[in-house]
Amino acid sequence: MTSLSADWTHRRGDLLGSRFVRGNVAEAKPRVAWTWKPAHGGRVDQIRIAGDSIYVVTMPPGLPGWTHAMVHILDAKLGKERVSRRLPDPAPVGALALGPRSLHLAVAGDTVAPYHYALERETLRPQRRTALPLVTSGLEDDVLDLWAPSDERVAVEVELGAERARRFGWVDLASRRGSLRAHEGGLAAGDRGGPPRDAAVSGEFLVVPVPGAIGPPQSAAGAHRMGVSEVTGGGEASKGSSPPPAAVWVLSSLEQPVAATTIIGGESSVTCVFAAMATGGENDLDVEVLTMDRATSVVRQRHFARMSGAPARAFSGFRGVRTPAGNLYLQPVVAGGASWGLALRLSSGAGAQEGVLLGPRGVNLCFGTDDALVVLREKAAGIVTLAALDAQSTGGLQGRRAKSLWALDVADAGEGVVAYAGQPGIVLRSTKAVSLVALA
Numbered sequence: 001m002t003s004l005s006a007d008w009t010h011r012r013g014d015l016l017g018s019r020f021v022r023g024n025v026a027e028a029k030p031r032v033a034w035t036w037k038p039a040h041g042g043r044v045d046q047i048r049i050a051g052d053s054i055y056v057v058t059m060p061p062g063l064p065g066w067t068h069a070m071v072h073i074l075d076a077k078l079g080k081e082r083v084s085r086r087l088p089d090p091a092p093v094g095a096l097a098l099g100p101r102s103l104h105l106a107v108a109g110d111t112v113a114p115y116h117y118a119l120e121r122e123t124l125r126p127q128r129r130t131a132l133p134l135v136t137s138g139l140e141d142d143v144l145d146l147w148a149p150s151d152e153r154v155a156v157e158v159e160l161g162a163e164r165a166r167r168f169g170w171v172d173l174a175s176r177r178g179s180l181r182a183h184e185g186g187l188a189a190g191d192r193g194g195p196p197r198d199a200a201v202s203g204e205f206l207v208v209p210v211p212g213a214i215g216p217p218q219s220a221a222g223a224h225r226m227g228v229s230e231v232t233g234g235g236e237a238s239k240g241s242s243p244p245p246a247a248v249w250v251l252s253s254l255e256q257p258v259a260a261t262t263i264i265g266g267e268s269s270v271t272c273v274f275a276a277m278a279t280g281g282e283n284d285l286d287v288e289v290l291t292m293d294r295a296t297s298v299v300r301q302r303h304f305a306r307m308s309g310a311p312a313r314a315f316s317g318f319r320g321v322r323t324p325a326g327n328l329y330l331q332p333v334v335a336g337g338a339s340w341g342l343a344l345r346l347s348s349g350a351g352a353q354e355g356v357l358l359g360p361r362g363v364n365l366c367f368g369t370d371d372a373l374v375v376l377r378e379k380a381a382g383i384v385t386l387a388a389l390d391a392q393s394t395g396g397l398q399g400r401r402a403k404s405l406w407a408l409d410v411a412d413a414g415e416g417v418v419a420y421a422g423q424p425g426i427v428l429r430s431t432k433a434v435s436l437v438a439l440a
Contacts, residue, residue, distance in 0.1 A: 021421045022324050025388050026371040028439035030408045033425070034079030035435040038070065045069070046096045047429045048103075049422040050121070052076045055103055056434055057093045065111040069093045071103070071124055076424045079436060085124040089115055095146035095156070102127055102151045106143035114143045114158070116173065118151065130173055132156070147201045153228050155206040157199060168199060168208045170228050179230040198317070200265030202294040204228045207270050209261035210248055221258035222251040223272045249297070254288050259312075262330075264320040270294055271301075273320060273330060277312045284308045285315060289328065289346060303346045305353040307332065323368035323391060329356065331365040339364050357401040358389065366419040372405055374426065376419050384413040386426065386437060410435065 038044065042060040049055070054074040060067050069092060072084040087093075091109030098104070103121050108114040118128040132143065144166075145157040155170050171178040199208040205225040212221035252258055252274035262273040271291045278284035284306055291301035307330075314334040321329040326348025332340050341361045345354040358365060358375055366374045372388040379385060387407040414430030421427075426437040 021367040021369050023369045023421070024371050025369050025374065025439055026390070026405045028388070028406065030386065030406060030426070030437050030439055032408075032410055033436045033438040035433050036074055036079045036081070037433045038072070040070070042067075042070075043431050044429060044434060045093060047420065047427065047434060048096055048098050049076065049420055049427060050098050052423060053082075053121075054422070054427060054434065055096070055098070056429075057096055057105070059092055065109060066090055069105075069107065071105070071119065073122075073124065074434065076422055076427070076436065079434075083124050085119065085126075087117065088129070091115075094143040097146045097148040097154065099148035099151040099154075102148070104146055104148040104151075104154055106132065106146050106156065108142045114141055116154070116171070118173065128173060130176060132158075132171060132178070144197075145199070147199075147206065149201050149204070149228075155199075155201060155226070155228075157197065166197060168206060168226060170206065170226060170230055179226075198261065198263040200263045200270055202265060202270045205294075207249065207263050207265075207272075209263055209272075211261065212252070212258050220251050221254070221261055221274055222248040223261065223263060223270075225249045250290050250292060252288055254286055256286070259285075259315055260317045262318045262320050264322060264328075266291075266294075266322060268294055269300055271320070271322065271328065273318055275315065275318065275332075277315075278306060281308070281312070283312055285312045285332070287330065287344065289330075301348065303328075303353070305344060305346065307344050307355075309342065309355075319365050321365050321368045321373070323373075324370050325391075327368070327391070329365060329368060329373065331358070338362065359387075359401065367421055369421075373402065374419060374421075376417060376428075378413075378415070378417055379409075382412050382414055384410045384417045384428065384430075386410060386419065386428070408437065410437070 038058040040060040042058055045057045045059055047056050054076050056072040058070045068090050069087045070084055073082045075082055089107050089112045091107040091112035093105050094108050095106040102118040105117040114132040116130045116132050141161050142159045143156055144159055147155040153172050158167050169179050205227055207223055207225050210222045210224055212219050250272055254274055254276045256276045258274050258276045260275050264271040269291050274288045276286050278286045287305045289303040293300055315332055316335045317333050319331040328346045329343045331343040341359050341363050343356045343358055345356045363375050363377045366376050373391045375387050377385045385407055388405040389402040414432040417428055417430045419426055419428055425439045428435045
């Protein structure tokens with residue numbers, strides 16, 4: 001089996017995830033090794049992969065407010081369930097993260113205020129249950145995303161019901177100290193319960209987008225860094241508290257209002273992507289890309305590009321994929337989560353930008369390896385096609401469809417399928433099952 005190792009940010013729903021994967025898949029002969037479905041017949045919600053373990057969160061069928069989420073550990077090679085645990089609060093899991101020794105979960109629901117759980121990674125033995133100190137309005141709050149660079153302090157993205165706003169913050173789990181930073185306020189009704197906004201942990205910092213304001217006063221979009229040291233001062237965060245915004249780490253130089261900001265974490269750098277509708281072009285996007293060294297803040301890479309040929313007014317963000325060779329692929333996503341069948345390729349050096357045709361609309365760019373781009377497309381009747389495209393071309397992708405190295409149809413895969421990389425192969429998660437595609 002081919003071994004794949006990954007360093008990526010996970011999103012709830014994985015609409016705008018960032019992927020960075022090492023491995024070789026071009027010569028693989030893929031096959032479905034096993035499929036697992038929860039015995040209770042409910043929904044598969046989220047997964048994370050570490051070594052030969054797959055962590056799965058499921059929701060049994062039942063009335064909202066009465067069902068308790070289940071956590072399972074699967075053997076990645078065999079697809080067998082090692083252990084499971086039922087969480088005590090009757091609420092769905094909003095966010096899931098793997099710490100060095102613990103599995104971290106955040107739950108929130110219509111009848112339960114946000115709580116944080118820490119479970120032992122091998123046995124799921126309960127270690128801590130903590131009411132999140134960032135709550136401002138109780139049952140209307142939600143936790144959209146969670147990062148766990150350590151088992152003592154976690155970073156969160158929350159949606160505050162009463163304020164109708166998004167906030168990022170750090171929480172010290174032992175002292176229950178926390179800090180919130182303003183991200184955006186005045187959410188429209190349609191934004192409530194929407195996907196998380198992009199962010200990435202880089203060392204002891206959480207890098208988050210600054211959306212900018214049309215004004216007055218007008219401010220540019222950018223990204224700022226929140227240090228984990230912010231939680232060490234003062235006591236427990238009081239309800240409604242929000243420290244003033246931190247200094248902006250990097251600013252966009254686009255003159256027109258930025259429509260979306262994407263933050264992509266890497267091994268030693270953070271990439272900030274800013275996109276805005278081009279002046280005078282309804283189907284054009286102006287894109288600015290800045291890659292910052294996470295230790296020194298030096299700009300490693302700066303790109304300005306124009307992306308044409310798609311309905312830019314429906315644009316809502318990018319799927320960002322960075323390959324081990326340093327190339328960056330940006331696949332636009334439109335409102336509702338559908339993706340265009342094309343991507344923008346930006347080289348790690350001074351090479352020109354390229355348009356890459358991945359296939360028809362609905363093909364999702366999953367991740368890039370050393371020798372391929374892995375894509376996924378849902379078809380009718382629950383069939384999913386997983387494919388590898390040639391990523392070694394030097395200019396040959398311009399103006400034509402990327403060459404397919406192999407493709408595999410997975411029957412009865414279900415809906416909402418997302419592909420993850422793991423040591424045994426590629427893991428597919430749908431709303432009803434988890435499958436392993438072995439790369440022999």
